[in-house]
Amino acid sequence: MKTSYRAILAFLFFTFVITSCSRKKDKFLSRNFHAVTTEFNALYNGGIALEQGRTELNKSYIDNYWEVLPIERMQIDEEIILPGQSKNEDFNRAEEKAVKAIQKHSMNIDGKEKNPQIDEAYLLLGKARYFDQRFIPSLEAFNYILYKYPASDKINQAKVWREKANIRLENDELAIKNLKRLLEQENLEGQELADATSILAQAYLNIKVVDTAITLLEIASNATKSNDERGRYCFIQGQLYNQLGYKDSANIAFDKVIELNRKTPRIYMISAHIEKVKNFDYENGNTMELWEFLTELEENRENRPFLDKIYHQIGQFHQQRGSDSLAVTYYNKSLRERSQDKQLKARNYQILGDMNFNASIYRLAGAYYDSTMLNLKLNSKPYRTIKRKRDNLDDVIYYEDIAQVNDSILKLVNFSEAEKLAYFESYVEKLKIQAEEAKEKAEALERKNTGLNTVNNNINSVIPSRGTGVPSQAALFYFYNPTTVSYGKNEFVKVWGDRVLEDNWRWSHKSSSGISSSRNSNTTIEDLASEEERFNPQFYISKIPSNEKEIDSIYKDRNYAYYQLGLIYKEKFKEYELAKDKFNNLLNSHPEERLVLPSKYNLYKIYELLGENSEAEIAKNEIINNYPDSRYTNILTNPDLASEKDESSPESIYETVYALYENQEYEKVISESDNYISVFDSEPIVPKFELLKASATGRLYGYESYSKAINYLSVTYANTEEGKQAQEIETKVLPRIAATEFVENDDLEKHYKVVFQFDNATKEDINMFDKTLKEEVLPNIKYYKLSSSVDVYNPNTTFVIVHGLHNEAVAKTFDQLLTKEDKQKIKKPFFAISSNNYKIIQIHKNLEAYLNISNN
Template sequence: MKKVFKIIVFSILATIVYSCSVKKDAFLNRSYHAVTTKYNVLFNGEQAFLDGLEEIKDKHEDNFWRRLQIEPISFDESKMTTKVLKPGTGFSADEEEENKNLTPFEKAEEKAIKAVQIHSMNINGYEKNSQIDNAYLLLGKSRYYTQRFIPALEAFNYVIVNYPKADLNYETKIWRAKTNIRLGNEKRAIETLRLLLDVLDETEKIDKSVKEQAYTAMAMAYEKTDTIQRVVDYLKLATKTSYNKEQSARNMFVLGQIYSELDRKDSARMMFTKLADYKRAPDKFRIKAEVELAKNTPNDSTSILMLARLRKLIKNSDNRKFLNELYYQAGVIQEGRNNPKAAAEYYKKSLEAKHNNNYQKTYAYERLANMAFEKENYLLAGSYYDSVVQLVSKEFGQEKRIRRIRRKNKGLKTLRKHEETVKSNDSILELVAMTPDERTSFFEAYIEKIKKEDEEKRQQLLNAQNFGSSFGGGASINNRANKGKWYFYNSQALGFGRAEFQKAWGTRPLEDNWRLSDKSISASKDVVLDNEGNKVNERYELSTYLDAIPEDKKVITNLVSERNDALYQLGLIYKEQFTNSALAIKNLERLTEVSTDDKLELPLSYHLYQIYKKEGEVAKANKYKNTILQKYPETSFAQIILNPETKLVEEKKEDEVLNKYKEIYYLYKANKFEDAVNEIDNFSLTLKNSNLIPKFALLKALAIGKYQDKETYKKALEFVAVSYATTEEGKKAKEIIEQLDKT
């Protein structure tokens, strides 16, 4: 028996050794190597390849606000550090530890190389192992996804040339075409795909999924050549079948986006409706299709049906991660239906949605800002535009939409600053104008008000501390069903912990210093020690407010000057930038009432004359016109009013003005900045109709910047930028302001 057993074992070993040979063209050899290649080496390689595809899918983020990529790959050249695998890789024991760090695609490439090196049966120029073409295809695809397109092309070409009758020949040609597209050889890819499709049309038994891949690749190629109609044609063909459900859904979505770009709204709605109703499509494409369907819905009776459809989707708890976009699109429809209040509520809900992204938020903030701007609530609009600018990333920072918002917001920032100056200085000057008794009464009432508010907050916190309450009692945190789960995924443990916390601390709001029930005295900056060592809250002390009121006449004069300058700037901004005559008149008229500066009478009168004339208020326009003609008949403003169509005649010689400018400029270069400013102020009283006026204004601003503080310097520059906006000096002043803002 032992002898028989030995013979059997020997026979088996001999058979295995014989079949291991790659030089013998026998059925046993071919079968052994084919099976070993497919179910051992290639199986592991294909699993690694699938892991790599999953990684790509997880890392790739689609921006549904733009046209999607037909093939969803995000290549990052700066971080691509793919190892180059050479022949013989994977066989050395010393490389085993190093190979553990290979990426999934590198592992797949390694297995493909191993399959070729060990199991290839190239006998008399013919490959006898039917799985080697699969190995080369896997090799090429792995290199494709690691952005090594030239080596990938070599692998695909090897299969096509050496295995013309292989089952995967058609698929390999599609991958070769895709690689050429990535290399910028779109025309070559189109030619080869067109020949392939001609063959596929004649082959009846061909798998239709291959045609689907070919049509998709052809659409990719034509997209690179900007031949949109051809992209549409091939995407339509690709969407007739749906073997790859994710790619089919993507193709339908891209096709709908293109229809929308071409203003073929009916076709876009049909495609997005088809995708929204396509049950096999991934959720993100179905919901995004609903959003796009809403975007392409006109503002007529159909928008009511679309709004109802969106509300139904919002109520579905399965769509929670898409609420930000669903709320936003519902807001757009409401705004289109002239229902701004409901629209604003939807936009705010979109911003508050748990699952969100910054780019989506920029659209909601922009809509809210535009609505506030239309209502002339410029301060609120500016706040919303600020949010857009802060949230936008570098990737989208140069979009035309974002650049437009930045420009608009820049003017609103200046506006907000001047509005705050007027409000703040008016409040202080109002207190300055009060008698001591009026001040005392005012602040006593204010202190009583904040004491009452603090007491109400304290009481609310005490009422919230429901000591001794508990829920979820008796639940064992050692329940086997919850064993091994993270604490916050364990509902019983979480309930137990919540109950224990409330026993100790009660119900506390989510805020800083949550342990303190009385926050009114928690801020150390408000609590001080008096002469007797007792703690005193300065917010409740009358002297805190009375001592803060300025008494120095110079300080008060500066407050008045700042307020008046802000009023003037506001008037010009509302007049020139926002063309809001009502607010321009409000600020300029108020300035005429409070200003005692005679220098402002002429420009104020001219600006008000222009505004009233534009608004058709003849009587008021004539009032300021007469002021200019009677008091300042020799000025350029009077000449413009009298001869609006005639070019002004210079009464002073330009060379005389130029000589004076040079004289003052030498003072500036000699660091006599105050003298330069005084000379400009004195000379400007006699300066008329000169093209050099903006130069004097800019030189004055630059001189002020040399000996006064930054804010005063900026105000002087802003005057030049606004008053002479169309001149080189005005533009230069604007550039300097931008540089100051950056520092």
């Protein structure tokens, strides 16, 4: 009984306590009950959730040490968050706890808050929203503290966090104004001072006031209680000093980071060491001491997670000292590390690409540039720069291949018979050694596979394949045998060349670098030889060109490749020394006359750009004396005219011919283009004339002629913009317009034309008819807004077209729309045609076929 009484009394007591703790009563018991419950329940759990969220945020954030670090580690996500959604559940939980504390424990009595923990609840609410990147709602929470709780002990924290939200909202000037006022009015100390000055430094960094930001970071690093923050602030100071060019001051700041050692994240210490190495004076400093230090960094086991950065810096060290082979080794070591730093990877690949480019290993350089682009942000400025260089490299690779191959062939051509035999006997011996090694490897692999197959078969005889009860045949599958796979790959390359994995890979225009496959064939002579021929020196000697015409063609191709390389290096890469070498090689190779003058003029311009004035003067005088009537001489003797439009320049002439094209004088365009293609042979304007000629040919002679002209352009000038445009026309446009079948007129067809046909008529007669139609006849036709034009059909036939009719029956009875007087003016017969069918007869020149169908 006593136990029952005690339980009842306890229950009554707690009921009394709870009922007396009303949020509407300003009693001692109520205030303390709600304050304690708020602090040790909602705020405690909310604070834990907030810290968990911040820890996760810091783990997921990756600093970019190639730029000045932000004061606060926080990744801003551009993704739009809808109301009620959250990016992080921990922050969502912290917000829920803060809201719960406010809703259930706020004691707002007579306009005053009696629970001293509610201001902290609002502070927690604002922080949770801030880290969840909902800055406007977080700003509202901080402002509410400033408005409702001016006497709160958290008021300074609320002011700092409010300005952090303002900075995230790009209100930097407002944040600076408010924080400066806070520092002037309040005697802040410790962490509050560190928070206020560090975030003020960020505001100054945002408006590019670097020196003030450095001073504020010094105050913040001295005031903060967190070594993590101290290390970050000192490192940012060092970065900012470097930005201003004060390397000594930067090194002092980095030394402060290094002195913290294990008290701060190791990435700060390693990055500080690397930044100091970047600031090293290679001219006056002790390079041996620096090398020993870098070796120590590399060998320290604690630095293993940062070897990608350390190897890159060692590569830089060797490159600065001219040890390119060692530099390449360390850049490759850096790439082999599993680095999360894409910019570091991009720099490694770009440096290796540049080194191979400078060494004239263009194909490998192109591969490195491809890898560089994979690690850069798409369509960013660095990406576009590398992409432009990579696209230009396609041309270099193509012409360098031609130059190297043809130089090798010509070298063989000039060998004596004895020298040829000795050369290919040595070559065949190497092939035999390679074949023997390959055979030994294949036999070893076969023995290994035979052993594996025996084991697999023994296992398979015991273990049936899944669900069938039949022994597995996996060991017999083609792709499980490395020997057969390797053989298959080699056979594929022999037949098809190096192809990219993509749709329509068998098409002739497909290739790995975007150039015509005919230019990228990897098939060698020995691949096409029989087993007997492969090891016979006479087989290779028989392949050396002996025909004089063929040898001349090789010389011409080689010389043209030299010329194009000179232009590419000069115009696209600004590599003037390389360009000079190519033009000099060309002029020393007895080139055809058409290449001599432009090569000499380009050499003159290169000498000017390199500051080699005496060489430039010699080249200039040679051009003026030997080619007095050339346009180059005109430019050199009248430099003031160079900036003005030269009527005899290729560009001006092209504009004149293009005007003929627009005027439908297609025969004249074709003949003029042929003429100027010969005159400006080897100059960049030639592909433009070829494309204009192809377009005029198509307009005048139809699809088949146009197709042939485009194919010629795409193959002959594949490296130019016009050639690439021709390739696109060939693959995308021509298939769409290849159909010759006429379209049956239906209700969907809303455009019809009336066509007056003129055969072998003078231009004056055609223009007179069009003028009469346009000015005297069509304006008299009611209910229709009609117009006319003149279209060339072929060299002998021209059309005068009436446009604006939307009904087939009306088009066929066009003459009934005319008045009696107008019928007397327009007596010529006509035919009606839909717009779609008109396009077909113009493309395929099959007017007779259409008229036969129409008459039937």
